[in-house]
Amino acid sequence: MTRIRTLVHNTNPPALAGGCSVEFLILEGAQAGLSWVTILKKREEYRKAFDDFDARSIASYDENKINSLLANPGIVRNKLKINSAVGNAKAFLAVQESFGSFDEYIWLFVDGRPLCNHFKTAADLPVSTRVSDLMSKDLKKRGFKFVGSTICYAFMQATGMVNDHTVNCFRYNEIKKAYNT
Numbered sequence: 001m002t003r004i005r006t007l008v009h010n011t012n013p014p015a016l017a018g019g020c021s022v023e024f025l026i027l028e029g030a031q032a033g034l035s036w037v038t039i040l041k042k043r044e045e046y047r048k049a050f051d052d053f054d055a056r057s058i059a060s061y062d063e064n065k066i067n068s069l070l071a072n073p074g075i076v077r078n079k080l081k082i083n084s085a086v087g088n089a090k091a092f093l094a095v096q097e098s099f100g101s102f103d104e105y106i107w108l109f110v111d112g113r114p115l116c117n118h119f120k121t122a123a124d125l126p127v128s129t130r131v132s133d134l135m136s137k138d139l140k141k142r143g144f145k146f147v148g149s150t151i152c153y154a155f156m157q158a159t160g161m162v163n164d165h166t167v168n169c170f171r172y173n174e175i176k177k178a179y180n181t
Contacts, residue, residue: 021102022092023053026085028155029146030076036154038076045074050085055096058089084145091143107161109135114179115162125164128153 027046031039039046049072051057061069069075069082092102099105109131119125128149135156139147147155156162163179165172 021053022055022058022089023047024155024158025088025092025144025147026050026053026058028151028158029084029088030078030081031154032081032146032148032151034076042075045072049075055089055092058086059093061086081146088144088146091139095142106135106159109138110156110161114160114175115156116176116179117162117164119164119166120168121166124166126153132156 023046027039027043030042030046047053049069066079066082066086070077070079075082095102095105115131117125132149132153135152136147136149139152153162157164160175163172163175165175
């Protein structure tokens with residue numbers, strides 16, 4: 001496992017540590033069609049470029065800011081992905097307004113508790129599930145982009161909504177015990 005993968009693997013997911021953020025929507029959308037390691041290596045550049053992932057700031061980006069992002073070699077310079085980050089920040093804020101927080105909304109898909117799978121090998125892990133299908137459909141209805149079922153499932157994994165550590169991984173039992181799953 002690379003150093004960056006080890007760091008991410010051994011860290012509590014943000015949702016379990018205290019909240020989902022627009023950060024993972026942006027990073028997961030940027031990752032579409034690319035390797036997750038590529039995006040993780042660019043994570044700090046994304047943090048700088050996207051105002052520390054502040055949804056209000058991102059939602060207010062104008063054409064000049066978008067053009068500066070398109071010229072930034074530290075991030076994936078794809079116009080569709082950058083525009084979707086701005087649109088997703090706006091949709092994120094709308095969800096917060098409707099539900100009180102994005103967490104309140106997103107955790108409804110798993111009844112407020114991490115789903116705990118029981119996979120023996122990484123090859124057993126799915127790329128999407130019925131829950132990620134439902135999440136994708138609802139996010140799209142709310143105006144989010146780059147939120148297909150596979151991206152939604154990766155979001156669920158990254159934010160701790162699903163425990164997909166294999167049963168022989170030390171993190172599997174840590175998470176299972178911590179959240180009584």
